[in-house]
Amino acid sequence: MTTDSQIHGLLNDHLSGLEEYTPIQPFEVLSQRLGIPISQIVKLDANENPYGPLPAVAEALAEYPYYHIYPDPQQSELRDALSGFVGVPAEHILPGQGADELLDYICRLFLSPGDSIINTPPTFGMYSFDAKLQGAEVIDVWRRTDYSVDVEGIEQAVNGGWQTGQGSSSVKPKLLFLTSPNNPSGTWMPDDDLRRLLALPLMVVLDEAYVEFANQPSRAGWVLERDNLIVLRTFSKAAGIAGLRLGYGIFPAWLMPMLWKFKQPYNVNVAASVAGLASLRHTDQIMAVVEKLKAERDRLLAALAAIPYLRPFPSEANFVLCQVEGRSAADLKQALEGQGILVRFYKKTGLDNCIRISVGRPEQTDMLLAVLHNL
Ligand SMILES: *Cc1c(COP(=O)(O)O)cnc(C)c1O
Numbered sequence: 001m002t003t004d005s006q007i008h009g010l011l012n013d014h015l016s017g018l019e020e021y022t023p024i025q026p027f028e029v030l031s032q033r034l035g036i037p038i039s040q041i042v043k044l045d046a047n048e049n050p051y052g053p054l055p056a057v058a059e060a061l062a063e064y065p066y067y068h069i070y071p072d073p074q075q076s077e078l079r080d081a082l083s084g085f086v087g088v089p090a091e092h093i094l095p096g097q098g099a100d101e102l103l104d105y106i107c108r109l110f111l112s113p114g115d116s117i118i119n120t121p122p123t124f125g126m127y128s129f130d131a132k133l134q135g136a137e138v139i140d141v142w143r144r145t146d147y148s149v150d151v152e153g154i155e156q157a158v159n160g161g162w163q164t165g166q167g168s169s170s171v172k173p174k175l176l177f178l179t180s181p182n183n184p185s186g187t188w189m190p191d192d193d194l195r196r197l198l199a200l201p202l203m204v205v206l207d208e209a210y211v212e213f214a215n216q217p218s219r220a221g222w223v224l225e226r227d228n229l230i231v232l233r234t235f236s237k238a239a240g241i242a243g244l245r246l247g248y249g250i251f252p253a254w255l256m257p258m259l260w261k262f263k264q265p266y267n268v269n270v271a272a273s274v275a276g277l278a279s280l281r282h283t284d285q286i287m288a289v290v291e292k293l294k295a296e297r298d299r300l301l302a303a304l305a306a307i308p309y310l311r312p313f314p315s316e317a318n319f320v321l322c323q324v325e326g327r328s329a330a331d332l333k334q335a336l337e338g339q340g341i342l343v344r345f346y347k348k349t350g351l352d353n354c355i356r357i358s359v360g361r362p363e364q365t366d367m368l369l370a371v372l373h374n375l
Contacts, residue, residue, distance in 0.1 A: 014113045014135030021129055024344075036340045042367055044358040045342040047183070047210075047319050049240030051289050051361070053275060057241065060278035061271060071273060073265040078273050081280040082248055086220050086233070092250050094259050095268050095276070099209055099234040099247030104130050106205055106230065109255075109262060110174050111136040117175040118157055120149050122184060122350040124207065127177035139173055142350060147185035147313065147321075149178065151193050158200045176200070179207040181214050184344065184356040186315025188216055198222075198229060205230045209247075210317035212238035212290050213297070223250045230255070235272075237318060238290050239279045246272040293318050297359045303369050304357070310372070319358045321351075329353040332375070339371050 024046040027038045034041070043050075075095050083090040096102040103126050111117065113135030119128050121140050128138045141153040158173060176197060180189035198204055208231055211218045220231045231250040236242035246268065251259060279286060301320050304312040311323040324332055333345035333355060344356040357368065 012135075015133070018132060019129075021125070030342065034337065034340060040340050042341040042360060042364045044319075044360050044364065044368065045344045045356075046242075047237055047317070047358045048242050049237060049289065049293070049318070050359075050364065051292075052240045053244075054240075054279060054282050054285050054289075056282050056285070057275045057278045060274050064270070064274045067270055069270070071266050071268060071270050075268055075273065078268070078276055081277055085280050085283055086218070086248075086250060088220055088224060088250055091256060092223060092253065093248055094251060094256070094263065095246065095248040095273075096263075097247075097267050097269070097272070098236060098245040099207065099232040099249070100126055101245075101267060102232055102247060102249040103127065103205075103207075104133075105259065105262060106175065106203075106249075107131050107134050107136070109258060110203060114171055116171045116173045117177060118154055118173045118202075119177055120154070120179075120182075122147070122346075122348070123177070123179050124183045124209075127205075127207075131175070137171065143182075143185070143187075147182060147187040149189055149193055149197075151196055154197060155200065158202060173202055176202050176204045177207065178204060179209070180219075181210045181315070181317040183210065183317065184319065184321050184346070184351065184354075185313055186210075186317040186319060186321060187313075188214055188316040191219075194219065194222075198226060201228075203228050203230065205232065207232045209234045210237055212287070213294055213318045214316040215294075216316065220250045223252055227252045227254060235276055235279060239276075239286055240289070241272070241275050241279070244272045244275050245269075246276045293359050296362060296365060299362075300357065300359055300365050303365070304372075307369075307372050319356050321354055321356045324353045324355060329355050335375055336368070336371060339367075341368055341371060 030041055031038045078095055079090040079093045082093050107130040111131055111134035116137040116139055117131045118139050118141055120143055131138055139157055141150055141157050144150055178189060206219060208218055223229050223231055234247035301312050304310050304320060304322055309325050309327055311325055313321045329345055333343055336343055346354045
């Protein structure tokens with residue numbers, strides 16, 4: 001008879017040290033936990049779009065007659081529409097179940113146990129999460145105190161630092177993950193920095209989940225001129241359909257045949273595709289919502305700066321990171337939650353005593369500010 005430990009020993013070795021991902025709680029769970037109806041919860045903790053999908057999306061979803069048919073594995077219609085929106089040929093575009101699925105694909109395409117990536121914390125957690133799933137090492141090149149990327153530090157880590165023990169790995173890094181605007185700091189990465197890093201001998205993955213909110217253009221077009229750049233974008237933030245899971249990557253031509261062989265045939269479900277297409281028929285309306293959120297971000301930023309115990313960082317995204325001064329950020333988060341207002345709280349290196357506030361509707365900003373002033 002086999003013992004439990006024999007069976008447990010069948011698990012992949014490199015998964016034993018895996019850390020749990022702490023997800024954000026959805027409305028239904030929050031409502032139960034806080035004892036507040038969903039309609040009264042001010043959810044500013046996950047950078048979701050408070051305006052939700054366009055009316056045209058709800059209509060398209062209600063009217064679509066073919067949910068009993070499998071999705072198009074080639075995603076032709078969606079890729080053509082995306083091509084028009086992004087301004088790159090459809091041959092370079094691959095949609096996924098959120099940008100998250102594409103991050104997972106990229107890590108599985110490039111990484112095995114013993115390989116390594118370069119991460120630039122504080123940043124989005126999924127890069128190190130997906131790399132560790134593959135058993136790869138994560139070399140952290142920390143951002144500077146203003147949250148700009150330490151370009152020299154990355155150059156050192158790539159050009160030999162990995163051999164002399166400066167990084168955490170003895171293996172030359174294969175992937176570099178960059179985020180612009182960065183989550184959670186809202187920082188934009190300048191063209192010159194990106195150009196310098198693209199000269200390094202590794203794949204650069206530029207996550208542009210928030211690029212629509214920036215006062216700067218996307219770098220998606222750069223992919224056409226380089227073999228080592230991937231740009232990721234999403235419908236979760238600007239287009240307001242995070243719950244439907246739709247993102248896309250712009251990939252260099254040489255990688256596309258590999259991705260077509262590699263991807264799950266039906267990775268993008270029909271509802272996500274219908275919603276994406278309806279959104280892309282009304283990009284003017286999406287950009288109008290984005291403008292509203294950008295104006296609200298600027299108002300929020302100015303109002304937070306006027307609160308004595310908060311030091312907000314400038315942001316090119318739909319959220320604002322704040323350093324809490326002279327009191328506990330954990331207590332602040334708790335106090336806000338007691339009033340039905342949810343923000344993201346961090347207690348980790350580089351984000352000590354910080355909260356991140358997503359941009360909401362004006363009346364939600366007003367509620368937040370009233371509570372912050374009264375504390
Ligand atoms: C929200 C977010 C994503 C996730 O996008 P999905 O398309 O919802 O998977 C990717 N990158 C960053 C930096 C994000 O904040």
